[in-house]
Amino acid sequence: MEDVIVIGGGVVGCLTLRFLASYRLKVRLIEKQYDLASGATMANSAIVHAGYDPEPGSEKARFNVEGNRLYPALSRELDFLYQPTPSLVAAFGEEQEETLRKLLERGRENGVEGLSIRRGAELSGIEPLLSDRVTSALYAPTAGITEPWGVAIAACENAMDNGALLNLGEEVTGLSRLPDGILVVTDRGEYKARAVVNAAGVWSDKIHDMLLPHAFTIKPRLGQYYLLDRRAGDMVKNTLFACPTKEGKGVLLSPSVHGKLLIGPDAKEVPDRELTPTDAEGLRFVREAAARFLRVPLPMNLTIRTYAGIRPTPDTGDFIVGRSDVPGFYQAAGIESPGLASAPAIARELAQEIARDLGAEKRDDFDPFRRKQIRLNRMSEEEKRDLISRDSRYAVIVCKCEKVSEAEIVDAIHRNAGARSVKGVKKRVGAGFGRCQAGFCQPVVVSILSRELGIPKDQVLYDGPGSEILKGKVK
Amino acid sequence: MRTEPDLIVIGGGSAGMAAALEAKKQGVDRILILETDPYLGGVLRQCIHTGFGLHTFGEDLAGPEYAARFIRQVEEAGIEVLLSTPVLEVGSDLTVRAMSREKGYLELHPKAVVAATGCRERSAGTIAIPGTRPAGVLTAGTAQRYLNIEGYHAGKRVVILGSGDIGLIMARRLTLEGAKVLLVAELMPKSGGLKRNIVQCLEDFDIPLLLSTTVVEIHGKERVEGVSLAPVDENLTPILEKKWRVDCDTLLLSVGLVPETELFQAAGAPVERNNGLRVDDRLMTGIPGLFACGNAVKVHDLVDNVTLQGVKAGGFAAAFIKGE
Numbered sequence: 077m078e079d080v081i082v083i084g085g086g087v088v089g090c091l092t093l094r095f096l097a098s099y100r101l102k103v104r105l106i107e108k109q110y111d112l113a114s115g116a117t118m119a120n121s122a123i124v125h126a127g128y129d130p131e132p133g134s135e136k137a138r139f140n141v142e143g144n145r146l147y148p149a150l151s152r153e154l155d156f157l158y159q160p161t162p163s164l165v166a167a168f169g170e171e172q173e174e175t176l177r178k179l180l181e182r183g184r185e186n187g188v189e190g191l192s193i194r195r196g197a198e199l200s201g202i203e204p205l206l207s208d209r210v211t212s213a214l215y216a217p218t219a220g221i222t223e224p225w226g227v228a229i230a231a232c233e234n235a236m237d238n239g240a241l242l243n244l245g246e247e248v249t250g251l252s253r254l255p256d257g258i259l260v261v262t263d264r265g266e267y268k269a270r271a272v273v274n275a276a277g278v279w280s281d282k283i284h285d286m287l288l289p290h291a292f293t294i295k296p297r298l299g300q301y302y303l304l305d306r307r308a309g310d311m312v313k314n315t316l317f318a319c320p321t322k323e324g325k326g327v328l329l330s331p332s333v334h335g336k337l338l339i340g341p342d343a344k345e346v347p348d349r350e351l352t353p354t355d356a357e358g359l360r361f362v363r364e365a366a367a368r369f370l371r372v373p374l375p376m377n378l379t380i381r382t383y384a385g386i387r388p389t390p391d392t393g394d395f396i397v398g399r400s401d402v403p404g405f406y407q408a409a410g411i412e413s414p415g416l417a418s419a420p421a422i423a424r425e426l427a428q429e430i431a432r433d434l435g436a437e438k439r440d441d442f443d444p445f446r447r448k449q450i451r452l453n454r455m456s457e458e459e460k461r462d463l464i465s466r467d468s469r470y471a472v473i474v475c476k477c478e479k480v481s482e483a484e485i486v487d488a489i490h491r492n493a494g495a496r497s498v499k500g501v502k503k504r505v506g507a508g509f510g511r512c513q514a515g516f517c518q519p520v521v522v523s524i525l526s527r528e529l530g531i532p533k534d535q536v537l538y539d540g541p542g543s544e545i546l547k548g549k550v551k
Numbered sequence: 552m553r554t555e556p557d558l559i560v561i562g563g564g565s566a567g568m569a570a571a572l573e574a575k576k577q578g579v580d581r582i583l584i585l586e587t588d589p590y591l592g593g594v595l596r597q598c599i600h601t602g603f604g605l606h607t608f609g610e611d612l613a614g615p616e617y618a619a620r621f622i623r624q625v626e627e628a629g630i631e632v633l634l635s636t637p638v639l640e641v642g643s644d645l646t647v648r649a650m651s652r653e654k655g656y657l658e659l660h661p662k663a664v665v666a667a668t669g670c671r672e673r674s675a676g677t678i679a680i681p682g683t684r685p686a687g688v689l690t691a692g693t694a695q696r697y698l699n700i701e702g703y704h705a706g707k708r709v710v711i712l713g714s715g716d717i718g719l720i721m722a723r724r725l726t727l728e729g730a731k732v733l734l735v736a737e738l739m740p741k742s743g744g745l746k747r748n749i750v751q752c753l754e755d756f757d758i759p760l761l762l763s764t765t766v767v768e769i770h771g772k773e774r775v776e777g778v779s780l781a782p783v784d785e786n787l788t789p790i791l792e793k794k795w796r797v798d799c800d801t802l803l804l805s806v807g808l809v810p811e812t813e814l815f816q817a818a819g820a821p822v823e824r825n826n827g828l829r830v831d832d833r834l835m836t837g838i839p840g841l842f843a844c845g846n847a848v849k850v851h852d853l854v855d856n857v858t859l860q861g862v863k864a865g866g867f868a869a870a871f872i873k874g875e
Contacts, residue, residue, distance in 0.1 A: 306813075457656075464656050468652045468653075471651055479637070511671070512674060513675070515690045519696050542774055543686040544686065547704040549702055550728050551728075
């Protein structure tokens with residue numbers, strides 16, 4: 077018998093697992109995909125929103141503002157990438173300034189600190205390349221940017237360091253009530269648990285309906301992005317939004333924690349919950365919508381990748397979080413934007429609630445700190461000098477574009493919740509994330525994975541099962 | 552290193568080796584080649600086809616043979632080489648920071664630097680092909696490395712986008728190793744590849760070359776299952792009404808090469824539109840004492856021309872060091 081099973085290894089599930097691991101509870105996470113952070117967490121705008129956008133009184137508003145406040149400390153404990161980066165919501169002309177005032181009002185009601193409306197010359201001080209057509213903007217200094225998959229992986233690793241269990245590539249196929257808990261049936265076996273958390277992202281309605289009458293439907297939406305190389309990375313200092321519409325927050329322009337420039341997304345309802353294709357029309361929309369923000373053209377020739385991400389948009393308009401009508405069955409469903417910002421607060425509250433319901437106390441031997449990840453490309457000259465003199469393996473560079481060393485890759489493979497695929501390596505250390513898009517380093521990463529996992533090269537996966545990169549030896 | 556080098560050559564491929572050898576010939580004694588990879592010769596190592604050296608040696612050599620001749624000369628000339636030594640930073644004052652497993656962290660102050668960092672391939676990301684992002688989409692050069700160095704197939708049913716020379720060479724190479732190359736699609740109305748490659752690599756193997764055609768969508772979740780192709784109009788816009796699907800397990804890209812110059816751009820060296828370093832008639836970049844040659848300036852069709860430019864850059868760098 078487990079105490080708690082968390083279904084779903086995205087940012088919400090992993091953080092929930094991590095907060096649960098701080099109690100005297102036996103916890104396990106079950107994820108259908110081959111790696112963590114393979115759904116909505118993998119491809120989104122990576123913004124830790126300030127919290128002026130959600131309707132006051134909504135779950136979104138509460139969790140967003142609380143979650144935002146948790147990020148700085150959490151990023152130190154879990155050692156994931158996080159960078160305070162203010163948001164600017166731009167008004168193009170007076171008619172949009174009304175919207176800014178509403179957002180300001182709403183933000184203050186939600187408890188967002190430091191909001192103000194800036195105009196004219198003030199704006200060019202905050203954002204030097206901002207277009208003259210932006211007449212005023214809402215300035216939100218508490219916003220930030222992060223690496224969403226990095227948050228999820230770090231949280232799961234830290235939970236596992238504290239004893240949590242992880243089952244990857246295992247799909248929950250059924251749930252049923254037991255006198256003292258819930259039976260979780262998967263494609264590999266059965267588990268009894270006193271409590272189950274539904275953090276299944278785009279599948280959270282299906283998981284919900286395994287035990288409860290249908291209450292909401294996930295209408296997955298797809299958002300497409302451009303990623304521009306480092307030379308465009310410092311074009312903006314803040315995350316730039318247009319005024320939100322019914323369709324969402326619209327196309328944004330944001331620095332990334334990797335020093336690149338992120339442009340997107342569009343929003344399109346799609347039938348498939350896992351396929352994330354881009355399309356020419358959507359990409360053109362993104363390009364055109366982003367072009368208006370700055371007084372200079374966007375250097376689209378510095379594009380290094382385009383991609384699309386899925387959103388678990390619920391038809392209720394708000395997050396579904398907490399206890400349900402089935403004792404022991406907890407929801408963290410429909411966590412669309414601002415889900416990334418909200419995730420720590422959702423996770424912490426759920427863990428508290430579950431611990432209370434199960435009568436579990438805090439552990440006194442819980443270690444909230446994840447072992448530091450060495451990131452050569454973020455070190456100062458002195459730090460590099462010092463590191464290499466202590467451990468020369470860090471001087472062997474595999475990813476030339478992002479300057480990722482072999483030692484970092486080997487470490488990422490052997491940690492808890494470690495990398496098992498080329499994409500897994502990319503998520504954890506950023507190898508292949510740069511301007512050549514792994515053209516140079518992929519063969520080397522394949523060799524390292526083959527060696528460290530003890531498998532032939534042609535069994536090394538790009539991502540999930542069936543994604544072998546190589547098709548057999550040459551005769 | 553006991554004394555500071557007078558000349559640092561960044562990149563030990565054909566351009567860098569030629570530059571170092573020429574500078575040595577012209578009397579520069581303390582020369583250091585810094586190479587990121589654990590071997591000299593750059594991309595030539597994986598170019599096992601022939602066609603190299605017709606101008607330089609009057610012989611038809613394979614890539615590794617061509618490289619070997621220069622590697623031998625570098626050894627004979629006693630030019631110091633540090634392999635597996637990526638350069639981290641070049642300052643506008645020519646301070647070079649690098650690191651190697653053997654030598655640790657290096658900070659060097661040469662009198663001149665030659666940028667010979669070659670080029671990289673444009674990726675699927677760069678050209679924003681619509682569709683999914685499965686395994687099986689890779690550049691021709693990466694597939695070449697898998698095949699010729701690692702000894703593995705990257706695919707068995709292959710569509711090639713772009714008719715650059717590496718794509719053409721790989722069409723033949725893959726066919727010879729038993730893969731099926733279904734077609735080569737070229738966006739432009741004519742191929743940018745060498746005529747001899749079109750004849751010897753496509754026509755001789757009955758591989759169709761579809762001009763004014765591009766890939767408009769990639770299909771497949773985990774692995775490529777197919778691609779959709781469409782003809783393009785005179786503005787290079789795909790005519791989607793005429794698109795059709797081809798089942799394949801691999802999409803190989805040969806859609807152009809980009810000079811790899813970001814290291815020097817960070818130092819403030821201006822580049823041309825092609826991302827190649829802007830050089831004057833002495834092959835000096837916008838930074839005094841920083842010279843450039845080979846594919847870091849402009850992508851060359853023939854390695855012989857890369858060598859020639861390397862020789863020139865080495866000569867100019869030597870003159871600069873001697874204060875001429």
